[in-house]
Amino acid sequence: MPTTKTLGCLPFFAKGIVVKGFANYTSEVVDTLPSDMETGIYYGYAKVDDGPVYKMVMSIGWNPYYKNVKKSMETHILHKFEADFYGSLLRTCIINYIRPEQSYDSLNALIDAIQSDIAYADTQLDLPEFSDLSKHSFFNAEKPQDISGNLIFTGSSL
Numbered sequence: 001m002p003t004t005k006t007l008g009c010l011p012f013f014a015k016g017i018v019v020k021g022f023a024n025y026t027s028e029v030v031d032t033l034p035s036d037m038e039t040g041i042y043y044g045y046a047k048v049d050d051g052p053v054y055k056m057v058m059s060i061g062w063n064p065y066y067k068n069v070k071k072s073m074e075t076h077i078l079h080k081f082e083a084d085f086y087g088s089l090l091r092t093c094i095i096n097y098i099r100p101e102q103s104y105d106s107l108n109a110l111i112d113a114i115q116s117d118i119a120y121a122d123t124q125l126d127l128p129e130f131s132d133l134s135k136h137s138f139f140n141a142e143k144p145q146d147i148s149g150n151l152i153f154t155g156s157s158l
Helices: 004-008 107-124 128-135
Strands: 012-017 040-048 053-061 072-077 089-099
Touching: 040 072, 040 107, 040 128, 053 089, 053 107, 053 128, 072 089, 089 107, 089 128
Parallel strands: none
Antiparallel strands: 012 089, 040 053, 040 089, 053 072
16 A cells, blocks of 8 residues: 555656567656665556557666666556657556566566556556546647646656
8 A cells, every 4th residue: 555645646648659678668767766665566658759648667776586776667558559759758647556566486486477567557547537648738838728727747848
């Protein structure tokens, strides 16, 4: 269960160029995460370049199974792309928390956990209270605004 501080950080908007390797975002984008935001598995929406908005699951942290030494944000978009999209602009809206990050005894156990996270996120993101965020101006505007007309500042400097 996430802390109230973590829930207070959500939704969190981030955008940046997709980089090759374990992480999708550069360290500059990762460094913009609120200090109160716990590491763990989250869900929300993502958009690559000018494409459609898709559901996504994101791991934020050190990925203990792989023993990463650098904090990362890894996005898994619930869509099969025909090609990789390294170098593309990725916009993400992190909506809610699923679970803490953890290590696993085997790769198969990790894959099972990821599949469970995907199934949970897929169901949750169909709920009206979340699905409205897939239409948020962040995904379509150069200077996205909240419902009061205030500019939204994302987790990157793009």
